[in-house]
Amino acid sequence: MARVTDFAFNPPPSLAPTTPAPHRAKPAVSRSSFFVRFPKKPIREGRVFPATKVAVVARYGGGGGGYRPGGGYGESRRPQGDARVADPDYDPALDLDRVKSSTVRLLDEQQNMIGVVSKNEAIRMANDADLILAILSVDADPPVLRLFDDMDYKKHKYEQQKKKRVQQKRSAANRVDIKELKMGYNIDSHDYSVRLRAAQKFLKDGDKVKVIVNLKGRENEFRNIAIELLKRFQSDIGELATEESKNFRERNIFLVLMPNKAVLQKGQEQSKKKETAATEASAKAQ
Structure with a gap:
């Protein structure tokens, strides 16, 4: 049994690199850069093999786009983008x-x-x-x-920082959040009342309310019941909110309610009057 393995050899003049044209850079090629690779298969007696393919491999350096540690081919080791750390004392x-x-x-x-x-x-x-x-x-x-x-x-600088903090507080106070309430088309009366009170609280706090009814699978047959449920919910909210948007076509139907600012202002004024009257009554009693 015999086995053919890899061996290195010096290329003959026919394989040696010729003198490049003047406009091309001459690659750096060493004599040991060429080798012939044969497949490692056993040779059996009495068996004729087809012509063996010879692969000539050349490795040489030079040229752009070579490998650089820390990156791929043609990439620089320099970090991309702005890698500077923010200075806390920056003004x-x-x-x-x-x-x-x-x-x-x-x-x-x-x-x-x-x-x-x-x-x-x-x-x-x-x-x-x-x-x-x-x-x-x-x-x-x-x-x-x-x-x-x-x-x-x-x-x-202190005055500017103070003004900035006041502006941030005002923007936070004016920000309107959207609260989501989910119901089933066959929700019971207790769960319905819980969601109704939650919606009223959110609206009084100045937040929007998105009421969603999920219809899964064959529940889509009860779409009309789900729509009537949302209309009933909006009616029970009353003047506390106005309708901003709705979608009764998709599988998950919803209704978005936004607070009625005029009603909220009246409620706040009435609560202030009651507090003032209670304070005056307690002062007279003393």
């Missing part, structure tokens, strides 16, 4: 790179108007007077900058 008002205009409108430390000057001139004035140059409005045309001393800038 956008002091980041003059945000000012793309070559001229700015400058105010002095007493908030007096200096006028329109170049950005470099404003920076020079701040450095000469040992003052802080801060951005008041980067979107203005031209951007508005002001000179501060240390104490005044700390006060200014």
Whole structure:
């Protein structure tokens, strides 16, 4: 029995790389880069094999797009995108790179108007007077900058942070959430009343309510009953809400109710009057 295995050999001149054209880069090829690979099959006596295929493999370096550690072929090891860590001490008002205009409108430390000057001139004035140059409005045309001393800038920064917190509270108070209530077409009276009270509470808090009736499989035959259930629910809510949208065509039919602001305001005024009357009555009793 004999076995043919891989062996290395030096290529003859016919396989050696010829001199490349002047416009092509010459690949770096070593003499040991070529080898012939035969299939590792046993040779049996009296059996004729077809011509064995010879695979000539060449490995050489050079050229772009090679493998680089940490990435695929042609990829750089440099991290993609902005990999910088956010600085907790970063102050956008002091980041003059945000000012793309070559001229700015400058105010002095007493908030007096200096006028329109170049950005470099404003920076020079701040450095000469040992003052802080801060951005008041980067979107203005031209951007508005002001000179501060240390104490005044700390006060200014505190006031700006205070205003930002107030705006965030107002936006949170004005935000309207959507509360979902799900029912079956054959819901019992107790569960129905629980969902009705929950919807009334959500609406009084200023939130929208989405009432959903899921119809699964053959339950789609009771679509008319589910629609009548939603209409009954809307009627029981009454003037506390108005209809925003509805969908009675899909398998999961729903009804979206939004709070009636006029009714809510009247209710709040009446509750305040009752509280005032109770307070006055308790004061007279004392």
